[in-house]
Every structure is written in C-alpha cells, then in structure tokens.
Amino acid sequence: MTRVINFSAGPAALPEEVLRQAADEMLDWHGSGQSVMEMSHRGKEFIGIAEAAEADLRELMAIPANYKVLFLQGGATLQFEMVPINLLAGKGTADYVYTGEWAKKAIKEAKAFCQVNVVASSEDKAFTYAPAQSSWKSSKDAAYLHYTANETIGGVEFQWVPDSGSVPLVCDMSSNILSRPVDVSKYGLIYAGAQKNIGPAGLCIVIVRDDLIGKAVPTPPAMLDYKIHAENDSMFNTPPTYSIYIAGLVFQWLKRQGGLAAIEQKNIAKAKLLYDFLDASSYYKNPVAKADRSRMNVPFTLRDAAQDEDFLKGAKARGMVQLKGHRSVGGMRASIYNATSIAGVQTLVDYMAEFEKNHG
Numbered sequence: 001m002t003r004v005i006n007f008s009a010g011p012a013a014l015p016e017e018v019l020r021q022a023a024d025e026m027l028d029w030h031g032s033g034q035s036v037m038e039m040s041h042r043g044k045e046f047i048g049i050a051e052a053a054e055a056d057l058r059e060l061m062a063i064p065a066n067y068k069v070l071f072l073q074g075g076a077t078l079q080f081e082m083v084p085i086n087l088l089a090g091k092g093t094a095d096y097v098y099t100g101e102w103a104k105k106a107i108k109e110a111k112a113f114c115q116v117n118v119v120a121s122s123e124d125k126a127f128t129y130a131p132a133q134s135s136w137k138s139s140k141d142a143a144y145l146h147y148t149a150n151e152t153i154g155g156v157e158f159q160w161v162p163d164s165g166s167v168p169l170v171c172d173m174s175s176n177i178l179s180r181p182v183d184v185s186k187y188g189l190i191y192a193g194a195q196k197n198i199g200p201a202g203l204c205i206v207i208v209r210d211d212l213i214g215k216a217v218p219t220p221p222a223m224l225d226y227k228i229h230a231e232n233d234s235m236f237n238t239p240p241t242y243s244i245y246i247a248g249l250v251f252q253w254l255k256r257q258g259g260l261a262a263i264e265q266k267n268i269a270k271a272k273l274l275y276d277f278l279d280a281s282s283y284y285k286n287p288v289a290k291a292d293r294s295r296m297n298v299p300f301t302l303r304d305a306a307q308d309e310d311f312l313k314g315a316k317a318r319g320m321v322q323l324k325g326h327r328s329v330g331g332m333r334a335s336i337y338n339a340t341s342i343a344g345v346q347t348l349v350d351y352m353a354e355f356e357k358n359h360g
C-alpha cells in the first residue's frame, strides 16, 4: 500500500494513526460486535463516544464552562445562515469583515436576514491581506461582528484576534481550528466545518456562549435553532455519528501530539519551510502580505502558467496530489493542515526546487 502526500484543501488528509485505529475498530468497536456506523445514537456505546469527543475538544481548546459545544450538520455553509438567524436577536445590523471568497459567501447569506455592514475589505488588493483593525468602520448597533480567521482559498490568516468590545465576536474557523491555541472567551461563537483539521465532512462544530442561545426572533425552525440543539445535546435528530467518532479519534491524536501549543510549533515550522523557499525563489510567488500569510493554505504561482500542468504531473509522479489552486485564483495551493508532516512539506519543497532548476 502506498499513501499519497495529500495537499487537499478539504476534505483533507487525516492522521494515518487515526485511520489505522478506525480500520482496526471497523467491524467490532471495543468488543461491542458492531461498527460505530451501525450503532444507535441513543445507545450507551455511542453516547460514550460523543461525550468523550466533546470532553477532549473542551480540554484541547480550554473551552470555558459557559460555552456549549454543538455537533451539527449542513457544513460551515449552514452557519452562514444559522448565525444571523440566531444571533440577530431583533437587531437589524451585523458587522462583517470582507477578506475573500469565504467571507463573501457569509456576507451574501447574512444579507437575506439583516443589513450587513462591511467594516473593512481587502478587495482593493485582491484579498491578499487582513485589514488592520484601526481602519475598521464598525456600526453603532451591530448584533455581532463576523470574520473569517483563515481564508482557505486566498491563503490569508488573521494572526491576531479582533477586539469587538461588547459586541459578540463570531468567527468562521473552518480551516484553522485546532491548528493553534485560541482564547475561546474572546468569542461569542466559533464555527468550523470538520473536513480540514477535525475529521470527515458531514460534521460542523459550533462553540457558542450560553447567553447567545435562545434569543432568536422570530423563533427559528427547530433544526436551525441553537437552543434546540443545545437542549438535546446535539441529538435532536440523528447526528453524523461516524464523523463524530473519527473527530473524537483526531482529538485523542492531538492530545498525544502534546495539544495545540505543540501542534502550533509544528505548523509554524512547516509553513516557514515552504514560505522561506518561496521567498528565496524568483520562479515561484506567493501574493499574500507576509504578516497575514496562512499557516494552513499556501497558494503560489509559477512564473509561467503554461508550466502548471507539467508541475502537477511531476508532483503526482512523486506521490503528491491536490496541488492545483482554486479555480478562482489559479496557480497552485498547498494545504498543510495538522495531519501533514514536515517530511511531506520537505518532499514538496525538494520537488519545487528540482522543477525550478529544470524549467526556471
């Protein structure tokens, strides 16, 4: 068996240890005689799996007791809608930071529910930086302030947490959650689709402060109401059980790695390896402002786009896949989430150097 080095933006590479454990437990989970996929979500086995997953996530992120952790479906995209539905609480305006394709989608959905005030935009420079907070124009009466911690397509990451004062701070953390420690208490709500640093697609995690739950006006349909999901421990309906199980294994793996402070050091080292190489090269280019470069998604272009196909072909021949950039920006993108090893990034850098020598 040969496993590829997978640079996909998501669904993304998972730790091999986790996949092996899942394989070992596939037919018979802990002597239960069944796969986790076959278990009732109301049975004691699965309840135990879900409780352990939540407890491990709480420990990893040091989530304060006054926050609920919800395991939902509908991807991060459904949160573009659930956030305004639940958090507007009768107010007519919400503040959004416009930093790229994902912020754009969040803004578009919110507009169906409220007046969106774009406090800052990086559109003037093709979304290649995170606007400094000193330039933001907040509204007087916003229900919340929303930002995208890491723009998966543009490769722009906030290396700081915005100060939203008394306004609840809402963050789309889909593509950098669990890549570094965060102070959850600075946020009103954090949401993240699972398919990058958490586990399989089909699961979305929402971490929400107690006092923001149950304020929706009018009362939303049950499946769109945080209150209903919180009251039912995320089991109002059948949750994505297998995705929650794998997420739980990923959380245990992260704990074995030394937790988020340790994984952050590894992520810094991987990103540095790649960016240092890009900066030293005259053949490859990354367009993002240095201070705002993502540690998770590294877009880059070749000097001559006509060589893109050759580059991808050579990468594939060396076992590296999913390096093609997003269709909206072109070029290449290497996504280097938690499960990507330093050796994997080194293999990419070695190949890039070789390709430059032969084509530069």
Ligand code: PMP
Pocket (backbone or CB within 6 Å): 009, 010, 074, 075, 076, 077, 078, 102, 148, 150, 151, 152, 153, 172, 173, 174, 175, 193, 194
């Ligand atoms: N936000 C960000 C930052 C993302 O990267 C993605 C998916 N790549 C989404 C939202 C949408 O997630 P989903 O496809 O799970 O709805």
